Structure formats: structure tokens, C-alpha cells
Amino acid sequence: MPMLKEVLRGVLSEEEVRRLYSSFDIIGEIAVIKVPDELLEKKHEIGNAIIRNVKHVRSVYMQVSPVKDAYRVREVECIAGIDDPVTIYKEYGCRFKVNVAKVYFSPRLSTERARISSLVRDDETIVNMFAGVCTFSIIMVKRNPRCKVYSIDINPDAVILCNENARLNRVEDRVHVILGDAGEVIISMLLDTADRVLMPLPEKAREYMPYALMALRTGHDCYIHYFTHIRGNRKEIDRICREEVESIMRNGNYSIDGRNYRYTFNIVGMRIVREVGPRVYQVVADIMVRKWLGELYR
Ligand SMILES: C[S@@+](CC[C@H](N)C(=O)[O-])C[C@H]1O[C@@H](n2cnc3c(N)ncnc32)[C@H](O)[C@@H]1O
Known part of the structure; x- marks a missing residue:
């Protein structure tokens, strides 16, 4: 830059x-x-x-x-x-149409987009809960030709650009773009489908974690990439983020449609993405989750 x-x-x-x-x-x-x-x-x-x-x-x-x-x-x-305000942005061999007046877009997440793409394995189904113009989604499927992604965004302009960008990069058969609230979309059509869920919206990630869990497949090792904002000294960020994730997920079970699910989780990675203010950091936690049908913990 x-x-x-x-x-x-x-x-x-x-x-x-x-x-x-x-x-x-x-x-x-x-x-x-x-x-x-x-x-x-x-x-x-x-x-x-x-x-x-x-x-x-x-x-x-x-x-x-x-x-x-x-x-x-x-x-x-x-x-x-x-x-x-419309332009074409290039990243990792992909092209993205962006309207800087109508959608969120940051070139500062490029390292994170490459890092998460490198973690994806063959045949994964991915849910991107807050897709923007589909940068994460398209880079992930371009790099992994056997994967598909459900890309959700609540902004109609972002969804139009997502569809255009999927066509621009010739991945429209594997990038399924859905307009709506991520929680509602998951409950109505994506329960138990995902090997990996992305939550690249720190302001909503805590509130939407229950939906991310619901989207994960039962009986497999799955991953959630949880983005958050952490305030503190750089040295304390890891500990504070771990405590935040543990406090959100400690429940260990949930119910939906009369079925009870239990899960265990393990934070397998954590990274400061960028500094977003004085002593405030955007942080991503990579959380491995395994869930199964079972009696609820009381
Ligand atoms: C920070 S941006 C995503 C950035 C994107 N991942 C990237 O790499 O450029 C967050 C996106 O979440 C969308 N959003 C906000 N609330 C939402 C919700 N409840 N459900 C789905 N999308 C939502 C916004 O419209 C915005 O496009």
C-alpha cells in the first residue's frame, strides 16, 4: 500500500x-x-x-x-x-467488480483470504455467512476446484456483484449466492451442510455463532473462522480472544427442530489480522468443531 x-x-x-x-x-x-x-x-x-x-x-x-x-x-x-465508483480489483489471479459507494470492500484482508484458502481441503462445502462481493468465496473455490461455497449477504448490491464476480471468474457453478440474513438463510436451507463456515463480520460474529454451529455437518471435524475485535495490549490478545470464544461456545449443546446436538471444540489457530484502532485488533480464531446427535447436557 x-x-x-x-x-x-x-x-x-x-x-x-x-x-x-x-x-x-x-x-x-x-x-x-x-x-x-x-x-x-x-x-x-x-x-x-x-x-x-x-x-x-x-x-x-x-x-x-x-x-x-x-x-x-x-x-x-x-x-x-x-x-x-465501480472498478475491477485483482487478487490472487481472480478479478472482482467492486462498487466503493455501495458495498463493503477492503484490500487489507488479502493475506487472510489467502491463508484461509490454503486451509481448505478437497470436496469441502463452505458457508460464507457475510460474503461482501465474494472475495473469500471465489478465491477459496478457485484454489480448490472440488469445493463449493454458499455465499450469503444481506446487501442486495453485494449479492448482484457476487453473481457477476462468480461469472467473471468462471466459478458460478460452485459459488451459490444467497440474499438474506445469514441466520435465517442457514435455518431455512443450510442446516448440517458445511465443513467450514466463515464469519468475516466482527460486529456480528458473537451473536451469529449459534447459526454457524447449526450450519456445520454432524459427525465430522469441521471448522469455523470466527472474526472478532479485541481490545488490549498485543501480548494479551491471544488470551482475551480464547476467553471470548470459550465463553460463547462453552454451552456444548443446542436444539433445533426437536433434535438435540452436542459438540466439542478446539481453537486450532489464532491470528491478528490488522490493527483497527489504538489497542484494538481484528483477530481471527480458527475453531475445530465436532458435533453429534445426543442428549443435552444439563
Ligand atoms: C465486513 S463485510 C465482508 C467482507 C468480505 N468478507 C471481504 O473479504 O471483502 C461484511 C458483510 O456482511 C454483510 N452483512 C451484514 N449483516 C449481515 C447479515 N445479518 N447476514 C448476512 N450478511 C450480512 C454486509 O452487507 C457486508 O457485505
Whole structure:
């Protein structure tokens, strides 16, 4: 990721450069940046400097709200170049159509997408509960030609792009895109189907863990990739995340449709994905789960 400060030296004073945030995202031909309030009057100069200096960038959008609401979309304003928020982003040999004004997308998850894809084994059925534009889903099935994925998202614009992206990457036969709330979709059509469940939405992961468990196949070693936000010193993150997972899953059983399920779990991996604020980290826990039909624990 290019450093915003390097690009802007010469356009802004040293003092102004210091006040700028240190980096920006490049998504295909679009740069998305944050501009601090005190530099807002120079936003167009900043945007034009980026277009002049950063290869392939044709539009610069300024983030004008934090990521918000169920769709996790941020409001953006075009400050330089062509006002067209749709672009093609490339990652690991796949191409993704992204609309930076209508869907959530972060290039900063690319390492995590590659890591989880490398864990997938032949013939897996995967459920991606919060799919966005299908980046995780498509990279996983491209790398593993014998797998299929159910990709759920509640944002209709994300679902349209998911379908387009599946076609763009020629995996529409193995990427099944479903519009709706992940919990409702799992209960209505995906109970007991998945070898692996992805939960790449930290704000909802705790609340939706019961649905992830319901989606897993009975009688097999299955995996849940649980994304969360953890506050604390870097050294404590592992312990705090483990405690969070254990507190959510300790129950060890659930019932649905008159059937009782029991499960055991084991946290087999944990990784800090990125820092999202001062002493706040996005963390992913890889949880192996085995469940079976049985009497409930009391
Ligand atoms: C953080 S984004 C996913 C990012 C994506 N995995 C990636 O790699 O770019 C979370 C997505 O979850 C969707 N979402 C939010 N609440 C949901 C729900 N209850 N059920 C299904 N999808 C939901 C949002 O619309 C958003 O697209």
C-alpha cells in the first residue's frame, strides 16, 4: 500500500503532511482516502496529486463517514478524477467488480483470504455467512476446484456483484449466492451442510455463532473462522480472544427442530489480522468443531 505522505510531499507543507493519515487504499483504479478536517479545503489538490503520482489511479474518493449500518458501507465523495465508483480489483489471479459507494470492500484482508484458502481441503462445502462481493468465496473455490461455497449477504448490491464476480471468474457453478440474513438463510436451507463456515463480520460474529454451529455437518471435524475485535495490549490478545470464544461456545449443546446436538471444540489457530484502532485488533480464531446427535447436557 503506498504511503499517502510520500505522495503528498511537495503538495502540502511538512506540517500538513504530518497531519494526514499515513495510508490509503487502492482498489483497482480507485484510491479511497481519509482527509482530516483541517485539510478539507485542500481535498481536491490532495486528490489530484494522488492521480498524478499513483500509477493506474483514475478516481480519488474521500471517506466521509465511518463504516456503518448492516451493510458496513462507508459514504464516499469523489474529490478528483472520474466520478465512477465501480472498478475491477485483482487478487490472487481472480478479478472482482467492486462498487466503493455501495458495498463493503477492503484490500487489507488479502493475506487472510489467502491463508484461509490454503486451509481448505478437497470436496469441502463452505458457508460464507457475510460474503461482501465474494472475495473469500471465489478465491477459496478457485484454489480448490472440488469445493463449493454458499455465499450469503444481506446487501442486495453485494449479492448482484457476487453473481457477476462468480461469472467473471468462471466459478458460478460452485459459488451459490444467497440474499438474506445469514441466520435465517442457514435455518431455512443450510442446516448440517458445511465443513467450514466463515464469519468475516466482527460486529456480528458473537451473536451469529449459534447459526454457524447449526450450519456445520454432524459427525465430522469441521471448522469455523470466527472474526472478532479485541481490545488490549498485543501480548494479551491471544488470551482475551480464547476467553471470548470459550465463553460463547462453552454451552456444548443446542436444539433445533426437536433434535438435540452436542459438540466439542478446539481453537486450532489464532491470528491478528490488522490493527483497527489504538489497542484494538481484528483477530481471527480458527475453531475445530465436532458435533453429534445426543442428549443435552444439563
Ligand atoms: C465486513 S463485510 C465482508 C467482507 C468480505 N468478507 C471481504 O473479504 O471483502 C461484511 C458483510 O456482511 C454483510 N452483512 C451484514 N449483516 C449481515 C447479515 N445479518 N447476514 C448476512 N450478511 C450480512 C454486509 O452487507 C457486508 O457485505
